[in-house]
Structures are given as structure tokens and as C-alpha cells.
Amino acid sequence: DVPEPSNPPDGCRFHTRCPEVIPPEGIDLPQETWRNVLHFRKQVLGDSVDLTSIVEIGAIENDLQVDETTPADVDEEQLASWVRSEYNLPGRLSDPQAEETLSTALTELITNGHQTAGETLTEQFETVCERQEPELRSIAPDHRVACHLTDDDLPGETDPENEYRRQLSSVK
Known part of the structure; x- marks a missing residue:
């Protein structure tokens, strides 16, 4: 379960709505x-x-x-x-x-x-989202995200259930 949007945890501010908690x-x-x-x-x-x-x-x-x-x-x-x-x-x-x-x-x-x-x-x-705020990075010329799901150094990159991460990473 993710926290309430009105009271997000330290770190990632999107965490309360994340479809794929790491x-x-x-x-x-x-x-x-x-x-x-x-x-x-x-x-x-x-x-x-x-x-x-x-x-x-x-x-x-x-x-x-x-x-x-x-x-x-x-x-x-x-x-x-x-x-x-x-x-x-x-x-x-x-x-x-x-x-x-x-x-x-x-x-x-x-x-x-x-x-x-x-x-x-x-x-x-x-979770990593609770421990550390993600870096803001560009995944397309007009699309910037601050999300650990786009961090290639984190485990789970080849996890077959992590479709969301693959979709984000494939946006050029």
C-alpha cells in the first residue's frame, strides 16, 4: 500500500501514485x-x-x-x-x-x-523511494522524469513484471 497523496514520504513525491513500487x-x-x-x-x-x-x-x-x-x-x-x-x-x-x-x-x-x-x-x-529522492533526468527531448524506475543502476531492469519501467525507458 502506498501512502496518502496528502502526506507523501520523504524521497519520491510521486510515490503515492506509483504503479510499480520498487x-x-x-x-x-x-x-x-x-x-x-x-x-x-x-x-x-x-x-x-x-x-x-x-x-x-x-x-x-x-x-x-x-x-x-x-x-x-x-x-x-x-x-x-x-x-x-x-x-x-x-x-x-x-x-x-x-x-x-x-x-x-x-x-x-x-x-x-x-x-x-x-x-x-x-x-x-x-523502499528506495523512501530512502532517496530520484534525480531529474530526460528520457525524451520534451519529457523529464524524476523516478527510480528509470534508473538503470537499480535492480529489476529485466523483471518481466516491470512493464512500466520498460515503457518509460523505451521512450526516445
């Missing part, structure tokens, strides 16, 4: 999954992950017959699975490094709360 170097996830990870990170940082509601919904969807179900009543692995489901995150991310980070953050969220999990997610999943 993951950190070494992270290889499909764009839809990457966006879901960023949305989850945003919710964790905003203390907006409601584990009690997730447990209530999980109990109903799984026909658990209990009067009161709290996060403490649910196995940690099951709760992590329900959180993944709530945020459209797969049972395992295809990238092992990203999976390790997400699993750690889920455990931290469940056992220690939002702050610790948020720190882990921010440390490992900070």
Missing part, C-alpha cells in the same frame, strides 16, 4: 504481493492491526465454538496464518529473505506488539 535490493516478490507487504507494514506502523478482530473473524470462519476468543487463546502459528489471510499475504512468500522478515515481524506483533514488528518491517522493507 522493493529493496535482494527482495524478489511479485508486485501485488509486494504491495500487500507494504500495506501490512503501514498498518503495523499505524498500530492498526486489530488482533482481537482477526481472532474473532478466524473463529467464526473456522466454526470454533467458544464464547470468548482472544489472541492469547489462539496458537501463535494459527494467529499468524489468520493475519496473513487478513492482509492477503500468502502462507509463505516466494522470496526466502522476505519470508524470514515477515515471519519474524508476525511473531513480534503477536508476542510483543506493533512497535517491535514495525521496526523489523521498516528496517527490512524500506
Whole structure:
């Protein structure tokens, strides 16, 4: 999930409307999954992950017959699975490094709360757009852009899902 246009992050000012948010170097996830990870990170940082509601919904969807179900009543692995489901995150991310980070953050969220999990997610999943403002460059005589997607030094240049970047780079 990208930030609100009225409150853009440091770095790229277009980031709030970007069709192709660049993951950190070494992270290889499909764009839809990457966006879901960023949305989850945003919710964790905003203390907006409601584990009690997730447990209530999980109990109903799984026909658990209990009067009161709290996060403490649910196995940690099951709760992590329900959180993944709530945020459209797969049972395992295809990238092992990203999976390790997400699993750690889920455990931290469940056992220690939002702050610790948020720190882990921010440390490992900070995008180049959040870290650094892109240079303004010409990609055509009358077309200038300030976008990391046009930076040939960034990973992902040959990523088959990055059609937007190829289109920008091919404009002469």
C-alpha cells in the first residue's frame, strides 16, 4: 500500500501514485504481493492491526465454538496464518529473505506488539523511494522524469513484471 497523496514520504513525491513500487535490493516478490507487504507494514506502523478482530473473524470462519476468543487463546502459528489471510499475504512468500522478515515481524506483533514488528518491517522493507529522492533526468527531448524506475543502476531492469519501467525507458 502506498501512502496518502496528502502526506507523501520523504524521497519520491510521486510515490503515492506509483504503479510499480520498487522493493529493496535482494527482495524478489511479485508486485501485488509486494504491495500487500507494504500495506501490512503501514498498518503495523499505524498500530492498526486489530488482533482481537482477526481472532474473532478466524473463529467464526473456522466454526470454533467458544464464547470468548482472544489472541492469547489462539496458537501463535494459527494467529499468524489468520493475519496473513487478513492482509492477503500468502502462507509463505516466494522470496526466502522476505519470508524470514515477515515471519519474524508476525511473531513480534503477536508476542510483543506493533512497535517491535514495525521496526523489523521498516528496517527490512524500506523502499528506495523512501530512502532517496530520484534525480531529474530526460528520457525524451520534451519529457523529464524524476523516478527510480528509470534508473538503470537499480535492480529489476529485466523483471518481466516491470512493464512500466520498460515503457518509460523505451521512450526516445
